[in-house]
Amino acid sequence: MTRNTEHVSEFQLALRSFKKNRLAVCCAMILFIFYAGAIFADFLSPYSYRNEDRNYSYCPPTPVRFFDEGKWVGPYIYGQTLTFNEFYRRVYQTDTTRRFPVRLFVQGDEYKLLGLIPSRLHLVGVQEGARLYLIGADSRGRDLWSRILYGAQISLSIGLIGVLISFSIGLIVGGVAGFYGGWIDNVLMRLCEMVMMVPGFYLLLALRAAVPDDFNSVQIYFAIVVILSFIGWAGLARIIRGMCLSLREREYVLAAKSLGLSDFKIILRHILPHTVSYSIAAVMLSIPGYILGESALSLIGLGIQDPYASWGNLLSDNMSIVRIKFAPWILWPGVFIFLTVISFNIIGDTLRDCLDPMMKAERK
Amino acid sequence: MNPKRIPNQPLLKILQIPNSFWGSLFCKNIIGFFILFLSWAAFLPLSTAENTHPFRYGGKLVLTTTSDPKSFNEIIAKEVSTSEITAYLFEGLTRVNAVDLKVEPHLARSWKISPDGLTWIFHLRRDVKWFDGFQFNADDVVFTFNELIYNLNIPTSSRDIFTINGQTPKVEKIDDFTVKFTLQSKFAPFLWVMSQPILPKHKLEKTVTERKFNFTWGIDTDPREIIGTGPYKLAKYVPGQQIILERNPLYWRKSVDGDQLPYINKIIYLIVQSADVELLKFLEGSIDYYVLRGMDFSLLKPLEKNDDFTIYDMGPSSSSNFITFNLNPGINPKTNKPFVDPIKLSWFSKLEFRQAVAHVIDKQKIIEIVKNKLGYPQSSAMTEGAGFFNNTNVVQYDYDLTKAKELLQKAGFIDRNQDGILEDSQGHDIEFNLYTNADNTERVDIAAIIRHDLEKLGMKINFQPLEFNILVSKLNSTFEWEAIVLGLTGGVEPHFGRNVWASTGQLHLWYPKQTTPATSWEKRLDEIFDLGVQELDENKRKVFYDEFQAIVAEKLPLIYTVLSAKLSAVRNKFENLNPTNFGGVFHNLEEIYIKKEYR
Amino acid sequence: MGRYILKRLLVAIPMVLGMTLLTFILMQITPGNFLDTIRMDPQVSEETIGHYQKMYQLDKPMFQQYIHWVYNLFHLEFGYSFYFNIPVAKVIAGRLFNTFVLSLASFLFTWMIAIPLGIWAALHRNRWIDRCIQFFSFICLSLPSFLLALVFLFLASQTNFLPLGGMHGPDFENMNFFVRSMDFLKHLIIPTLALSIGSIAALQKIMRGNMLDVLSQQYILAARAKGLPEDRVIYWHALRNAINPLVTLLGYEFSGLLSGAALIEIICSWPGLGSLMLTAVRSKDIYLVMANMLMGGVLFIIGNLLADVLLAKLDPRIRYDKKH
């Protein structure tokens, strides 16, 4: 896509002012770490997301010790057994008779790294006989830390793919409506209004219920992404259409028309690039909507199904005050959701401020 | 079978008022009220003449429900949210005593049965009045049956209960207070089903003639229009918030020591959809009763003393959880493909396969993990709560992986290529789908534990929790499923399970609506259910139903897992409480009164 | 202007009907229907389910049911709710006021705090107070509202200062009017807070952005050059222009007035249309869902129309009679 050089330098300018904002940079770091964690989830997590052991249900985080009577022995943990006190509350007794060393690069559950390379290598692990729970276990004794890493694969990608779909639809519909105007514009805009008219949540429910029942969990995942993006595109289309309407009268667009370029090329090459600055900021600000959308769906049981993990269904499985009182570590997925959402918000906002001058140039 | 903690109320215990009680806001109102009450009682003459214990009257009971009632029309609406309320408003000719599970007289003073067991004569009480003062008599009974229950353009499940192999009993009025029921075939649980509530003829006759009955007594009706004979009448319904019931001053029943019942003035049902909010309300003291989930026990038990409430354990609940395999050999007419892959059908039909699965269900561990140790293993079809008809000596399957492997080996399921997955004699890997309903988190956990153990056995399971609607359409219309973990609400009267156990029943889950019984033991079950219902002698009936439970335990069409414990926490403000497994805590609500200091 | 409004309304009718058709098709093609729960009750026989089917006209082909519904629509007959067996209009009427009050409360609470906060933040741009408002609003923006509601309820239970959900105290009918309204307001606090915190943060950010945009315009400099006092420059010249883009938001908020927030209503057991709609959609109570969608659609049209008319009043540059 050819873009006039003057434009590129503005991006560099925007990048420079983005770097100036320390808060935005540290949010970018957080997101980078999360996405890296998601990609290498299989390797980083001590157990696979399906590995369960019912003798460790709601087992608290296992304390990792380094010293044994003052001597440095290297990281190790003790075995734990589940007992119930007189109020039938889970109490874990640690038997200090045997030590289980915590080793790095251990052979563990089998997986396919990035879906391609089969391997059994895990960053950290403990051999049989004891279970290492860095931040505790869920009701079926599955390691919450591993499931958060796997959940990141779903929750973080839902946002990206969803935004990709809804923005491509939004840009095309907005571009076409803005460029052609007339009855096409009218029809497309009424269609947008129709989609915006339905309260998002109920459209979500109705569409989710329309998903055929024999879908396996990955298909359900894509169905949820498509549904969430189906709700998102209408708002964007209207704004892009507004911008295109004003861009259409620009001289260079008329010049391009006179040169006989096809309408579609004109839209793609000359009009839409100018909406890029607005779109980048809008993209960042709408990703949280998808992540929160997925967790709302999980709360009412329509999100990602067991045994797969997503931050939404991890949080909503235990959304009860009694659980939180006795096993507070199950709130960790909520913390990760919050950090991701706030990072996207801050980055999106800073981007909008940095790209502002360019947008003003667009708008004049 | 009585619960562990019947509260003995020595006088001393009443005076032991816990200290946190004094500080709470609740108590400040009570002291103010108490002084007011003393001054009031001193001057006012007693309201009704012959009450011997005036101080027992008054006070209110605050309960919760999760959803709005569907309507107040007991014939049309049978959901729990509705029947919970209509149970106070309407009464039947007979009533089941919740303590000894025997049928006892209610609106009918007494009854007589003809020698051939087909004709029943009921003598009605003469002292029963409707809320609006009209006299209750035989016309109301005849109207309820002939005009409402047997009326074909009123869809009601009551008609199914009274349809005994295709015919409904004839109902005739002998005189104002006597009614004759003539059956075409003997029906043992007849007295049991005669607890069917009777509705007022003078109030509803017009709506039936104008064909408007299906839409009468909906939630938009003025509470004063709802007329019944029960201990409480409807005072106010605020959509989405609360239902208030008031004491029926004309109620006919007297207590053992001559008091006009009921004692409690007002019952308030708060509509609270979130279980957590309900728990917080109970801890805060604004509601008097809370049904415990498994995990709540460890939170509430320590607070029992200073928060002034008691937790009653009423034994196992009657709603079962089981795993069942699809044995339906039929062909799907739309796709003319078999409902179940014939190879898998051959596995599921082998008894050893099902027995092996039964041995893999670790009931103790499930109770511990899923029910927080508050649950009971289930092995026979009639639960312990069914009392008389519960047959305990049926085949038991203890958790034993090696025994399970032996059974599978005997049936030809061996892991020939050592890939960790068993193959059948033709060499197909044992792999099937396992479904359950996603919204019941406890059942999802049970299914996951079973799946984990089956995989240890060498079977590959695709576990998939589904939306409830989708699951039901698979069970009832498409029949395309292989294994399902599901549950059904049990009961005390075995005949009510006929739709599940008779081969023609539409809830005969593993192979519903069979034209002819597919197996010999299903044929035997049909006979048992036909004979059992005719046998009027309780002990002879028990022989039939014991055999039924033995067959089910042996042939394992449904492989039972665990039952949860019925636990409720009740504020220490009531006297005469007598919690039972069948009736729960407030089955004798008319006789329960509130201690003075709590009113 | 009148001609424009008429044209907009005429266009709206096919749109609203199109939307209800979309919902109707979605409800019908999905597996399972209202009678599933009854099917699972062991004591209900096949032909009784057939009777229920006939009573709810579920046995008729899909399009006939829709045409029948639209035909009734013109007689202002919205059909019967399967669950409640009474006209759908009555079911909705019972809860309309509750959702209206909650949405109105959260709307007023949001706008009355977000607008001044936005202006104030814009005027003190990049000072520490502005930075801390921005950071705090990021946090509020990222907290899911259902989590907030649960936290508030938990705090309320510990401090029993605020009631735990619901709309009234237990025996509210024998309170006098004043005590009853105080009690009602106390119940209103938690759901309103949970609903508004997120939108306050969002609206404040928009207001601040608009205000900064306007303050950098030439006519503000000109107003100062005319020697006008600072307050007049800010609250007359700047604010008058910064408010305009928010009017379209006003239209959108108006349409949300009656759709209610399902999750908050469930958690705070607030008997509104949101929770009613959620159970209706899940139990496939078709005509109750359709009526709700219809009302949501009509309000959306009216809301946007009002916003456009108001915008034309506020901003003379926008004229609707001439072609765009």
Next chain:
Amino acid sequence: MQDAILKINHLTVAVQEFNKETLLVNDLNLEIPRNRITALVGSSGSGKTTTGLAILRLLPQALYMKKGAIVWEGQDLMNLSENQMRLMRGKKIGMVFQEPLNAFNPVFTIGFQIGEVLKQHTTLSGPKINDEIVRLLTTVGVDDPPRILNSYPYQLSGGLRQRAMIAQAIAASPSLIIADEPTSNLDVTLQAHIMELFRKLRDELKMTILLISHDLGMVVHLAEQVAILANGRMVESGETKSIWQHPRHPFTQQLKQKMVI
């Protein structure tokens, strides 16, 4: 030199960008004679508009006065309190902007915006204000004042808007008018009219005008005195005729050629 209404001594204005300070106006000294038109000419970015804004103490936030004084009738404006300075704006010094469409508030009528100045700085009220606005509009050559009075800025043509802007500037009969490129957005014929209007303001209303422009040729017929600015420094100043006949500074010659072609 007749007595000067305004003396600018060593005016220096700077801006802080990426921890680097750049000077927009560097040590400017200028005296504006009473009842004369003084032209401040320079290419864009030469600091001429900044000087105008500095006089009214309306510099944008990022800019600040490093040093220098602006003496008005013997008093340094820098020492005035914000309130005292505010009273000066509009009453003593009026300003005309380059692009009237942006300088008028789009949502208020012309009448309202001019009326504001009168309400603020004069004791007129009620119908008298309207009459005064009509009078002002006629003085600036508007032929149908009542229509203009009730119309919005976007409804007027470029020329009319500029005349309304000038009417607003002279509403409180200030002594000095600062006109920042008043004509650069207009076509040639309108430019002549506006120039004619400024001449009328000087001669009939005895006003002093500081004319900021980049077009030397246009101001040469009007301004008695001219000062040439190049990137913040004053390179040349004096009588217009002497500067025009033999410009000393190469930059001024350049400006002259540009005008000739």
